[in-house]
Amino acid sequence: MPRSEPIKAVRGVRDILPRDRPLWRATERAAAEVAMRFGYQEIVTPIIEHVELIERVGEDTDAVSKELYRFEDRGGRKLALRPEATAGVVRAYFEGGLNQGAQPVRLFLIGPMFRYDRPQKGRYRQFYQLDVEAIGSASPALDAEVIEIAAGWLRESGISALALELNSIGDDVCRPAYLERLKDYYRPLKSRLHADSQLRLERNPLRLLDSKFAQDQPFKADAPRITDHLCEPCADAWAHVRRLLDAAGIEYVHNPYLVRGLDYYTRTVFEFYPAGASGQQDALAAGGRYDGLAEAEGWPSTPAVGFAGGFDRVVDVMAASGVEVIAAPGADVVVLADGGQESAAAEVARICRRVRSVAVDYEAKSLAAKMRSANKLGARWVVMLSAEEAPRRVARLRDMASGEQAEVAWDELPERLA
Numbered sequence: 001m002p003r004s005e006p007i008k009a010v011r012g013v014r015d016i017l018p019r020d021r022p023l024w025r026a027t028e029r030a031a032a033e034v035a036m037r038f039g040y041q042e043i044v045t046p047i048i049e050h051v052e053l054i055e056r057v058g059e060d061t062d063a064v065s066k067e068l069y070r071f072e073d074r075g076g077r078k079l080a081l082r083p084e085a086t087a088g089v090v091r092a093y094f095e096g097g098l099n100q101g102a103q104p105v106r107l108f109l110i111g112p113m114f115r116y117d118r119p120q121k122g123r124y125r126q127f128y129q130l131d132v133e134a135i136g137s138a139s140p141a142l143d144a145e146v147i148e149i150a151a152g153w154l155r156e157s158g159i160s161a162l163a164l165e166l167n168s169i170g171d172d173v174c175r176p177a178y179l180e181r182l183k184d185y186y187r188p189l190k191s192r193l194h195a196d197s198q199l200r201l202e203r204n205p206l207r208l209l210d211s212k213f214a215q216d217q218p219f220k221a222d223a224p225r226i227t228d229h230l231c232e233p234c235a236d237a238w239a240h241v242r243r244l245l246d247a248a249g250i251e252y253v254h255n256p257y258l259v260r261g262l263d264y265y266t267r268t269v270f271e272f273y274p275a276g277a278s279g280q281q282d283a284l285a286a287g288g289r290y291d292g293l294a295e296a297e298g299w300p301s302t303p304a305v306g307f308a309g310g311f312d313r314v315v316d317v318m319a320a321s322g323v324e325v326i327a328a329p330g331a332d333v334v335v336l337a338d339g340g341q342e343s344a345a346a347e348v349a350r351i352c353r354r355v356r357s358v359a360v361d362y363e364a365k366s367l368a369a370k371m372r373s374a375n376k377l378g379a380r381w382v383v384m385l386s387a388e389e390a391p392r393r394v395a396r397l398r399d400m401a402s403g404e405q406a407e408v409a410w411d412e413l414p415e416r417l418a
């Protein structure tokens with residue numbers, strides 16, 4: 001029979017191998033620790049949602065219009081693999097009755113997200129995010145709080161050189177008039193804009209400000225800035241957030257071109273970059289206030305703020321900046337059993353596991369070959385068992401660093417390994 005080709009991973013997704021997991025685990029742990037230190041509780045929501053939930057809240061974003069993983073299940077339901085967590089977290093906040101308890105509700109989630117993006121470095125079709133949301137309060141103090149959490153998480157992941165960009169995009173009171181000003185400014189320039197931007201001019205003019213097309217760049221500098229046209233409550237909130245960041249010692253730059261393209265985003269928007277980088281590709285975390293989202297999902301109007309951070313990119317930056325995490329050995333102790341001693345080896349391993357991680361080498365190989373494997377696993381000790389020793393309930397314990405070896409009674413092993 002001809003051998004068939006081995007089946008490889010799906011395009012755009014990847015395995016995170018044990019050698020890479022220590023960095024991942026370090027930043028995941030930092031995320032959970034920092035969030036919990038601020039009183040945020042963990043939530044887990046499903047990876048699949050009704051496609052309407054995702055589409056209703058994001059039809060004009062690339063993540064939804066071009067990159068959504070959508071499918072029909074066996075029952076003919078139209079489902080999507082979530083491209084981000086916020087829509088599902090807000091759904092769960094209402095469906096789970098969290099809206100009935102003390103407000104705001106502070107939540108975090110760590111998990112995979114899916115986008116049918118063109119695969120490239122730093123962009124995967126399955127990637128992992130930290131999602132932090134404070135739902136049920138309009139206080140600008142929470143905008144500053146989630147920014148502080150993002151900064152704390154990145155810093156505790158070992159990324160100290162960070163750049164924070166900040167802007168306000170107003171709300172449905174002041175934004176409509178501003179958008180008219182923006183259109184008035186751009187209309188005479190229309191023919192000189194990129195074709196995509198010409199379309200955006202009437203449909204979604206805010207997005208002209210974060211256009212990446214070279215031919216659009218010269219016109220940005222003179223465009224009206226929304227922070228000069230905020231209504232009083234938005235202007236107060238904008239000042240308040242900046243005062244709180246100053247007080248927390250968190251540096252930021254005002255980027256007047258940082259915007260979101262959806263109506264339900266209000267006021268604060270922010271993005272964290274590794275210092276010296278910018279452009280969407282390099283953002284480590286992005287967030288802001290979305291006071292209109294709950295209503296867009298069909299729930300009562302409820303203010304909220306949050307951010308999503310990308311673990312894949314954070315781990316890349318950690319690795320590039322030389323963050324070292326001591327890799328845990330495959331096992332601290334390896335028990336080597338002579339042929340026929342499997343059950344004795346399993347019992348010795350069970351005894352040693354009271355104090356250490358233990359693997360048993362059951363392979364039919366020479367002692368020298370087993371020693372080499374134990375070394376590769378990073379074992380600090382090897383416990384050897386022969387047919388002669390096992391009935392006496394003794395074993396030979398070898399310290400792999402010093403090479404010292406001694407006969408030890410099984411029951412004394414935990415003490416010797418502690």
Ligand code: AMP
Pocket residue numbers: 063084115117122123124125126127128129282283284285286287308309310311312313314
């Ligand atoms: P967004 O939800 O698009 O605002 O993205 C938030 C963060 O998630 C970004 O700053 C990235 O760090 C990360 N991210 C977004 N899309 C991808 C992707 N396709 N692959 C890896 N990380 C991503």
